[in-house]
Structure formats: structure tokens, C-alpha cells
Amino acid sequence: MTATSASDIGTSRPRASYMGGLPKAAGTLAACVVSAAASANTSNGYNLPPGVTQISQGIYALHMEAFWICVGIAVVVFGAMIYSLVKFRASQGAVADTTMLHSTKVEIIWTIVPVIILVVMAVPAAELILKMEDMRNSDLSIRVTGYQWKWQYQYMNDEDGIGFFSTLKQDSNFARELHSGIDPNTVPNYLLDVDHPLVVPSGTKVRIILTSADVIHAWYVPDFGLKRSAIPGFINELWFKVEPGKEGIYRGQCAALCGRDHGFMPVVVDVLTPDDFKKWVEQQKAALKQAAAPEPAAPRSAQVLN
Amino acid sequence: MAQDLAHDASQEHGLDASHDHADHAPTGIKRWLFSTNHKDIGTMYLVFSLIMFFIGGSMAMVIRAELYEPGLQLVDPERFNQMTTMHALVMIFGAVMPAFVGLANWMVPLQIGAPDMALPRMNNLSFWLLPFAFTLLLGTFFMPGGAPAAGWTMYPPLVLQTGDAMPMLIFAVHLMGASSIMGAINIIVTMMNMRAPGMNLLKMPLFCWSWLITAYLLIAVMPVLAGAVTMLLTDHFFGTSFFNAAGGGDPLMFEHVFWFFGHPEVYIMILPAFGIISEILPTFARKPLFGATSMIYAIASIAFLSFIVWGHHMFVDGMPMAAQLFFMMSTMLIAVPTGVKVFNWTATLWRGSISFEPPMLFALAFLFLFSIGGFSGLMLALVPVDFQYNNTYFVVAHFHYVLVPGAIFAIMGAVYYWLPKWTGHMYNMALAKWHFWLSAIFVNVLFFPQHFLGLAGMPRRIPDYAVQFTDWNRVSSIGGFVFGASQILFVILIVQCVRGGKRASAAVWDGALPTGLEWTLPSPPPFHTFTVAPEIK
Numbered sequence: 001m002t003a004t005s006a007s008d009i010g011t012s013r014p015r016a017s018y019m020g021g022l023p024k025a026a027g028t029l030a031a032c033v034v035s036a037a038a039s040a041n042t043s044n045g046y047n048l049p050p051g052v053t054q055i056s057q058g059i060y061a062l063h064m065e066a067f068w069i070c071v072g073i074a075v076v077v078f079g080a081m082i083y084s085l086v087k088f089r090a091s092q093g094a095v096a097d098t099t100m101l102h103s104t105k106v107e108i109i110w111t112i113v114p115v116i117i118l119v120v121m122a123v124p125a126a127e128l129i130l131k132m133e134d135m136r137n138s139d140l141s142i143r144v145t146g147y148q149w150k151w152q153y154q155y156m157n158d159e160d161g162i163g164f165f166s167t168l169k170q171d172s173n174f175a176r177e178l179h180s181g182i183d184p185n186t187v188p189n190y191l192l193d194v195d196h197p198l199v200v201p202s203g204t205k206v207r208i209i210l211t212s213a214d215v216i217h218a219w220y221v222p223d224f225g226l227k228r229s230a231i232p233g234f235i236n237e238l239w240f241k242v243e244p245g246k247e248g249i250y251r252g253q254c255a256a257l258c259g260r261d262h263g264f265m266p267v268v269v270d271v272l273t274p275d276d277f278k279k280w281v282e283q284q285k286a287a288l289k290q291a292a293a294p295e296p297a298a299p300r301s302a303q304v305l306n
Numbered sequence: 307m308a309q310d311l312a313h314d315a316s317q318e319h320g321l322d323a324s325h326d327h328a329d330h331a332p333t334g335i336k337r338w339l340f341s342t343n344h345k346d347i348g349t350m351y352l353v354f355s356l357i358m359f360f361i362g363g364s365m366a367m368v369i370r371a372e373l374y375e376p377g378l379q380l381v382d383p384e385r386f387n388q389m390t391t392m393h394a395l396v397m398i399f400g401a402v403m404p405a406f407v408g409l410a411n412w413m414v415p416l417q418i419g420a421p422d423m424a425l426p427r428m429n430n431l432s433f434w435l436l437p438f439a440f441t442l443l444l445g446t447f448f449m450p451g452g453a454p455a456a457g458w459t460m461y462p463p464l465v466l467q468t469g470d471a472m473p474m475l476i477f478a479v480h481l482m483g484a485s486s487i488m489g490a491i492n493i494i495v496t497m498m499n500m501r502a503p504g505m506n507l508l509k510m511p512l513f514c515w516s517w518l519i520t521a522y523l524l525i526a527v528m529p530v531l532a533g534a535v536t537m538l539l540t541d542h543f544f545g546t547s548f549f550n551a552a553g554g555g556d557p558l559m560f561e562h563v564f565w566f567f568g569h570p571e572v573y574i575m576i577l578p579a580f581g582i583i584s585e586i587l588p589t590f591a592r593k594p595l596f597g598a599t600s601m602i603y604a605i606a607s608i609a610f611l612s613f614i615v616w617g618h619h620m621f622v623d624g625m626p627m628a629a630q631l632f633f634m635m636s637t638m639l640i641a642v643p644t645g646v647k648v649f650n651w652t653a654t655l656w657r658g659s660i661s662f663e664p665p666m667l668f669a670l671a672f673l674f675l676f677s678i679g680g681f682s683g684l685m686l687a688l689v690p691v692d693f694q695y696n697n698t699y700f701v702v703a704h705f706h707y708v709l710v711p712g713a714i715f716a717i718m719g720a721v722y723y724w725l726p727k728w729t730g731h732m733y734n735m736a737l738a739k740w741h742f743w744l745s746a747i748f749v750n751v752l753f754f755p756q757h758f759l760g761l762a763g764m765p766r767r768i769p770d771y772a773v774q775f776t777d778w779n780r781v782s783s784i785g786g787f788v789f790g791a792s793q794i795l796f797v798i799l800i801v802q803c804v805r806g807g808k809r810a811s812a813a814v815w816d817g818a819l820p821t822g823l824e825w826t827l828p829s830p831p832p833f834h835t836f837t838v839a840p841e842i843k
Contacts (some may be wrong), residue, residue: 045774048694055690063691070681077648081673084655088591096593096819097657107600110649111642118638121688126631128690133627176378176770184376184773191376191772215464216557218622218697222763227693229623231558232463233551236624251772255697255765257457257621259464260384263768278495 042223049222052246052271056225058128066121073117133239134181138207140200145155146217146254147231149261153198156209157282162284168264169193176264192251197268201277203244218256221267227255242271309712329832339434342426343833344411347433349728351408352721354436356797358400359714361444365393366518370752370786376773386769387455388447394458399482400440402709405717406578407432407489410517412728414493416824416831417511419502423696424495432489439481446471457767459568460535462549462560466542476539490524493517503821504842511822512595515602516581519609523570523577526613531567535558558623565616573612576708577605579676579716580647583669585822586723587651590666591658592633592819597650604643611640621692630689637687641680648677661818664738668719671711671746679707681715682757697767700760704735706753711746718745718796725800726814728832731807737799744792751785 033056042049050060088094139157147165154163172191175182185188210219212230220227224240252267272280331337331346341347356777368389371740372380381389411429415422423429446453451469454460460475468475497518501510510518537560540546547553549560588595595601617625617633625633651673660666682704686695726732760766764775771779810829813820827835 032410043762045762046778048691048761049763059690059694062688063685063694066685066691070684074677074681077652077677078674080652081655081670084658085660086529087671088655088658088660090592090659092662094657094659096591096659098593099593100596100653100657102600106653107646111493111646114642114645118641121684122635122638125634125688125690129627129630129634132690132693133630178382180377182377184770189772191770215447215467216461217389220697220765222694225690225694227622227696230622231551234556234558234624251761253765253768256766257387257461257464259455259467260382260387262387263383263765263770 040146050227051223052242052248052250053240054225054243055128055132055240056223057227058131062124062128065084065124069117071123079292087199099223135207138205138239140204141207142200143209143211144198144219144230146212146214146219146258146265148214148259149254149265151194151198151219151265151267152213153196156283158281160285160288162281162288164195164196166194166198166268167268169195189251190305191264192266192268194266197249197270199270199272199277199280200242201274202242202247202271203274204277205239205241207237207239210238215258216256217254217258217265219252219267220255221250221252223250223252223268224269226252229256244273247273247276264305320718328830329831329834340430342422342430343729344415344422344426344429345831345833347429348408348410348412348435351411353435354433355405355408355717356800358404358440360793360797362393362401363793365389365396366786367790369393370783372466373770373779375770375780376771378770381769383769384455385452387457387767388453390767391455391457392443392453394449394488395443395454396440397709399479400436400570401510402575402713402717403482403486404436404516405487406520406575406713409513409578409582409717409720409724410489410493413724413824414496414514414517415500416827417514417822417836418497418500418505419823419836419842420496420500421834421836423492424500427493429489429492432485432492435481435485438810439478439485440453442474442481443478444475449474459564460538460560461564462538462541462557464570466537466549468542472542473539476535479530479535483532486524487528490521490528491715493521493801494525502836502839502842508599509842511581512584512598512601513578513581516579516584516605518578519605520574521576523609523612526730527567527570527574530563531571534563534567537563541804554624558620561620561623564617565619566613568618568619570609570612570791572705572708573608575713577609579672579713582674582716582720582723583651586665586669586719587654587673589723589796589815589818589820590663590669590741591655591660593647593654593658594794595650596653596656597646601647601650604646605772607643608640611636611643613641618692620688621689621694634687634689638684638787641684641687644680648673662724663815663818664735665719665723667742667746668715668722671742672715672719675711675715675746675749676708677711679704679712682707695760697765698760699756699764699766702766703753703756703760706756711749715745721800724824725803726810727824727827727829727831729807730810730828731803732814733799733803733807737795740796741792741799744795745789748792752782752789753785755779755781755785 004290033036042051048060050057138172143154143156145152150165150167152165152272152280156166171187172193175184175187175190208219210228210230211234214232216232217230218227219230226238228236230236230239248271250269254262254265254267338346338350369386372378372386385825411423449470451471454468454471456465456476457467497510497514537546541548541550548557549555549557584595584601601752615633615637617629618637621630682700686692686701686704722738759775759778762775764771812828813825814829823840
């Protein structure tokens with residue numbers, strides 16, 4: 001049904017022992033500098049995922065632009081600091097230039113130049129905000145409701161009422177208990193797997209209508225560049241469109257503290273091709289019809305007294 | 307009543323200029339319980355803050371120990387949420403803020419040539435409210451249901467699920483707020499009314515200026531927090547619906563009110579640090595602060611801007627586009643005066659004659675590491691990318707960089723700077739350098755990897771995580787354990803210094819160029835100082 005995607009690669013790394021000791025920790029310290037941790041999304045383990053939507057890729061590009069600008073500023077400013085600390089040391093006989101007290105010209109320059117840099121950063125950011133806020137012309141609407149501690153997905157477009165809860169998968173749920181004795185590394189997609197993922201088609205503008213049944217939650221899928229708060233009594237709107245060819249399973253988590261099991265209510269989205277999605281919808285409708293069919297008359301229990 | 311007046315008169319010695327009386331301190335527990343002396347009250351604030359730092363720090367150790375490996379090993383999720391909540395409340399309201407108030411109490415009267423704070427009895431109340439408030443707050447750990455666990459941000463409706471600890475939380479926040487407001491009033495009135503003749507406002511040292519502006523921020527926003535938590539109280543106990551949509555209210559309104567307090571609050575926690583750095587760097591660069599007037603304007607700009615950026619904590623809540631654009635731009639704008647400060651500090655070093663005593667080491671570490679926190683802050687301001695960063699470890703990394711190697715290092719630098727003045731003894735320099743290097747290196751091991759975790763998608767406030775986050779969490783936890791353990795050196799050093807050590811001169815830092823009235827006084831200064839106003843040239 002689903003094509004394997006890059007997002008599934010390297011999601012679990014078998015480890016020799018459950019509890020790492022100090023030597024192992026030291027080894028880890030050294031090793032992780034060399035090898036970035038694998039991840040369950042298109043992130044390389046230490047940077048944002050570029051993701052599978054145009055918006056997520058726009059976000060990634062903006063992030064890298066901001067990052068490099070900061071690196072550039074840091075090189076200049078830290079360079080001047082380090083130079084001063086080396087060149088102007090009292091121990092090396094440096095004598096302080098006490099005539100250097102202030103300079104209005106310099107203050108103006110290092111006020112204006114940062115403003116220009118900020119404008120350079122703000123323009124692409126504003127453009128991206130405009131794109132993200134464009135909720136028009138969606139093809140599919142899904143209502144997402146946060147609960148303590150699971151998500152509910154309800155498809156709004158058809159009258160058949162496809163809807164279900166999406167809860168942390170059993171194997172993760174057992175392993176995560178305090179003193180469970182189960183090594184999380186033996187659980188596939190530990191804490192990031194659910195019984196019924198949200199299923200959506202690629203190449204389609206999907207509109208999410210988000211709310212909560214109890215406390216504030218947040219629906220977060222890193223690979224879509226999406227995060228929005230789910231607020232009880234209010235509706236938030238967001239959209240995403242997964243590029244065709246990027247079908248696969250994408251995993252996120254609740255991103256607003258919502259109580260005891262805030263860390264245990266993942267968001268899993270299964271992106272299918274439009275054809276596969278149609279097939280899935282038909283399957284769901286058929287299952288609903290069967291569930292709604294009248295049951296054959298059952299014999300009365302022997303315990304019912306006449 | 308007449309007896310009280312007599313007691314007070316003998317305490318204050320205000321009119322008696324003879325040295326014997328100026329150095330006569332009361333003895334026993336009364337000295338501390340009933341103190342109206344800015345030096346003693348400053349000392350109490352600082353000792354209290356150090357104790358709270360260790361209490362909040364041990365909660366952080368539990369957090370890092372739990373996060374060392376995926377899976378739950380130590381605490382259940384509810385207890386973990388109590389740790390994260392209380393760690394923040396204790397550190398913010400018990401460690402950082404009282405430390406700055408303690409430094410203000412000690413140094414502001416000395417720096418402006420005043421005999422004490424303007425309102426010495428209110429000063430006493432301001433301090434003693436804090437141990438009481440924290441007994442209430444920390445006592446919730448021993449109540450059924452445990453401590454509050456909804457985050458220090460206390461968002462409803464979640465916080466309304468708090469059990470028996472709810473009234474303790476609200477009451478403690480009210481008491482801490484009252485303490486801060488009274489302290490701020492005292493500071494403003496002292497600086498406006500009690501400067502020695504000849505000390506006009508522009509001659510006032512940068513530490514005093516930073517506190518003058520901080521005090522206005524405190525008075526403006528602590529009452530807002532009080533309003534917010536009072537609404538939580540009435541929603542919880544008296545059936546109001548401020549934050550309940552079914553009753554016509556809005557959970558987001560809490561976020562607005564809270565962050566209207568919360569954002570200036572973080573500037574309250576950093577502006578005095580800026581003042582401290584502006585005192586330390588010129589001393590050990592042997593060169594006056596570059597652009598001192600500009601620095602004061604920068605602090606004032608930051609303070610003003612801090613009121614119009616609160617929405618950046620709420621970008622993911624479904625904010626209208628116009629508001630997203632406004633808050634993005636106002637938040638980015640704060641980088642300008644902050645950058646001006648960093649540039650001026652760098653210019654102070656440039657063509658100076660620099661030495662590396664412990665206070666200078668901390669100030670230099672601040673300069674580098676606070677700037678890194680500033681960079682991540684600038685990135686967080688960009689709305690589209692904030693949708694990725696929000697509520698992940700990227701945010702945790704950002705605020706810990708500005709608070710730990712930012713505010714906390716500035717506080718430690720200030721202690722290393724002024725401790726010989728307060729005690730009359732030089733401390734163990736080797737121990738101080740060990741404390742510095744261990745802290746400076748391991749604070750980075752602790753917090754830098756958290757940037758990676760956030761970018762890779764790890765949310766915050768979770769007790770357990772998907773296995774691909776293991777490596778960086780392990781590194782961070784190791785950093786945390788070593789950083790935490792290193793702070794014991796600080797305590798040892800302080801205790802040793804209080805007890806004895808090489809005599810410190812009045813100027814303390816021989817060879818350096820400390821300016822400021824505090825260096826004209828003996829080390830340690832007598833119990834009462836500047837009972838006769840000094841002459842300011």
C-alpha cells in the first residue's frame with residue numbers, strides 16, 4: 001500500500017545493552033560528533049528537516065539564511081573580541097587608550113547596519129507568512145481534535161463520517177511505563193507510532209480544522225513545517241500540501257504541555273497517492289456500512305428470567 | 307510604641323557620625339529578622355538566592371537524569387512535569403530575581419553615596435516575604451497530588467486541573483510579586499532622592515541605571531501577573547469563566563495577560579546583568595565604558611520594546627496575519643539596541659589593557675555566550691521558522707543560553723567582583739578559576755546540543771523521547787551533571803572567603819581601574835556608610 005520513504009530509514013538502532021555506563025557515555029560523546037543521530041523525519045539529527053511540502057522547504061531555506069547571517073555576524077563580532085583579548089593583554093604590556101570614550105558616528109553605523117540586515121531577513125519571512133495564511137481552495141478538510149491524551153481525526157468532505165481516534169501504539173505504551181523492563185530501542189518507532197494514523201493524499205491541499213476537547217494541545221508535524229495550538233472552544237485553521245512523489249509516513253508529536261501523557265500522544269500522517277487514498281476511503285466507507293448494518297437477532301441470555 | 311521608637315533610633319544611628327557607632331551592628335537572630343540595613347538585607351537575598359539555585363538545580367539534575375536515556379527510569383510523567391514546573395519557578399523567582407535584588411541592595415546605596423535604601427523597613431518585608439512564599443511553594447511537594455505540574459507558564463485549562471497545590475501556587479506567586487514590587491519602589495525612590503550632591507543622573511554608574519529601568523519594568527508588569535493568577539484562582543474556585551470558552555471566556559486571554567508580564571519579565575532578568583557587565587569590563591580592560599550614554603539609551607530602548615513583543619510567545623496559537631507581522635518585526639527590532647550594547651562592550655575591550663581575574667572571566671564568557679542566545683532569539687523571531695522551533699528544545703536552548711551563561715554568569719561575576727569588598731578578604735583564586743572553567747565549558751556541553759534536539763524535532767516538557775534523540779540528550783545530561791557539581795566549588799569558595807583570607811584593600815583590584823564610590827570605602831565597609839554624604843567631583 002505505502003511506498004517506503006526516506007522517513008522510515010534508520011528509525012531504530014539496536015543497541016547492545018540497555019543501560020549505558022560511563023565508558024559508553026564517553027564513547028557516545030566522541031561518536032556523536034562524527035555520526036549524526038538518525039531520525040524519524042527528514043532531519044539529519046541536528047538540523048531542521050527540509051520536509052516534503054513547499055512551505056516546509058521555504059521554512060528550511062529561511063532558517064538556513066538566518067543561520068548563515070548569524071554565523072557571519074558572529075565571525076565579525078567574536079573575531080573582534082578574540083582579537084582584543086589576544087592583542088590588548090595587560091600581561092603583554094598593552095597600554096589602554098583612555099581617550100577612546102565614545103563615537104556618535106560609530107553608534108549610528110552599528111545601529112543602521114543591523115536594521116538593514118533585519119530587513120533582509122524579514123522580507124522572505126513576510127512572504128512565507130502570506131503563503132502560510134492562504135487557506136483558500138483546499139481540496140480536503142479534516143477536523144482534528146486534541147484529547148488528553150490522543151488525537152481524533154474526522155473527515156469533513158463526505159457524508160459517510162469517516163473518523164477515528166489515533167492513540168499511541170500498544171508496544172510503545174507498554175515500553176514507556178516506569179520500570180517496564182522493555183528496551184525502547186527494541187520498539188519500532190518508539191513513541192512515534194499510533195494505531196490509526198491520519199491518512200491523506202499527496203498533491204492535495206489538505207485543510208486542517210483544529211480544536212481541543214479539554215486542554216491546550218498542539219498538532220506538530222516537522223516534515224510539513226506545521227505546528228498549531230489546539231485550543232478548547234476555539235478553532236484554528238491550517239493547511240498543507242505534500243508534494244507528489246513524497247508519499248510516506250510522517251511523524252510528529254503533541255507540542256503543548258497537556259498533562260501527564262503529553263509526551264505520549266504522537267501525530268502520525270500516512271501520505272498516499274491520490275488513487276491509493278481513494279481506495280482507502282472506499283475501504284473505510286465499506287467498514288462503516290458493515291458496522292452500521294443491523295445485527296441478526298441474538299438468542300436471549302439464559303440468565304434472563306421469565 | 308515608645309520602646310519601638312527608641313529601638314529604631316538606636317538601630318539607625320543616622321544622625322551619629324562617629325565611627326564606633328557606624329560600625330556597631332546588632333547581634334543574634336534579631337540582627338537578621340528585624341534588619342533595616344541594606345548590607346545585611348543584601349546578604350540575606352544573596353544567601354537565599356544561592357540556596358534556591360541549588361534547590362532548582364537539583365530539580366534540573368532529576369530532569370537531566372531522566373532524560374539520559376529513552377524510557378522512564380526515575381520518575382513517572384506527572385512527577386517529571388512537577389520537576390520542570392518547579393525548576394523554572396524556583397530559578398526565576400527564587401534564584402535569579404532575588405540575586406539581582408540582593409546585589410542592588412548591597413551596591414546601589416554604596417554607588418550613589420547614600421546611607422541606606424529609602425525605605426529600610428519595607429526593604430525588610432520585601433526580603434522576608436520570599437522564604438515564606440517558597441516554603442508554601444516547595445511545601446506542595448509534600449501535599450497529596452504533589453507540586454504544580456502545568457509549567458511555570460501556568461496555562462489554563464491545564465493548570466485548572468492542579469489539585470491541592472493550586473492555592474499555594476497562586477498565593478506564593480502573589481507574595482513573590484509583592485516582594486518584587488516593594489523592592490522596585492524602594493530602588494526607584496532611593497535612586498531618585500538619595501544620590502549624593504553632585505551625582506547627577508548621568509554620573510550614576512551603569513549598574514544603578516540598569517536597576518532604575520528594571521525597577522520601572524517590575525512595577526509595570528508584576529501587577530499584571532497578579533491579575534492573571536487571580537483570574538486562575540477565581541476560575542478554579544469561584545466559578546468564573548475567564549478562560550473557559552463554554553462560559554464565554556478564552557484560554558488565549560491568559561496567554562496574552564501572562565506574556566504581557568512574561569516578556570518584560572525576561573528583560574527584568576537580564577537588564578541588571580547588562581549593568582554588571584558594564585561595571586566589570588571597564589575595570590579589567592583599564593578603560594572607561596565605551597559609549598556610556600549610548601548604553602543607557604540602549605537599556606531604555608530594550609525596556610520600552612519589551613512591552614510590545616509578547617505575541618512572539620503565541621505565534622502558533624492561531625494569530626491573525628497582521629499580528630504575526632507586527633510581533634515579528636517588533637521582536638527583531640530588539641536585536642538592534644542589544645547589538646549596540648554588545649558592540650560597545652567590544653569597543654571597551656578594543657585598545658584596552660586587559661587582565662583575566664575571575665570577574666572578568668565571567669564577564670567575557672557572558673559576552674560570547676549571551677550573544678549566542680541572542681542569535682537563537684533572532685531566529686525564533688522569524689514567524690515561519692518559529693512554527694518549527696516553538697515548544698521544542700530549540701527554545702529551551704535559547705532561553706537557557708541567555709539565562710545561565712547570561713544572567714547567572716553575570717551574577718557570579720558580580721559576586722566575584724564585589725565579594726572582597728563585602729567580606730574584606732580575597733578569595734582562593736585557583737578555586738575561582740576552576741569554578742569558572744568547569745562552568746563555562748560544561749554549560750555549553752549541557753545546552754548547545756539542545757539546539758540540535760529542537761531542530762531535529764524533539765518537543766519540550768516530555769519525560770521520554772523517541773530513540774533517535776538519545777545521543778544529544780546523553781551529551782546534554784553529562785554536561786548538566788558536571789556543571790551542577792561544579793557549583794559546589796562556588797559555595798566552598800564563598801564560605802572560605804567569608805571566614806578569612808588575604809586582606810583586601812579598599813580598591814580591591816590593585817592595578818585595575820575600578821571607578822565608583824564603593825571602592826573609596828574600606829573592605830569590608832562599616833555597618834553604616836555615607837552617614838555623611840561624600841563629595842562628588
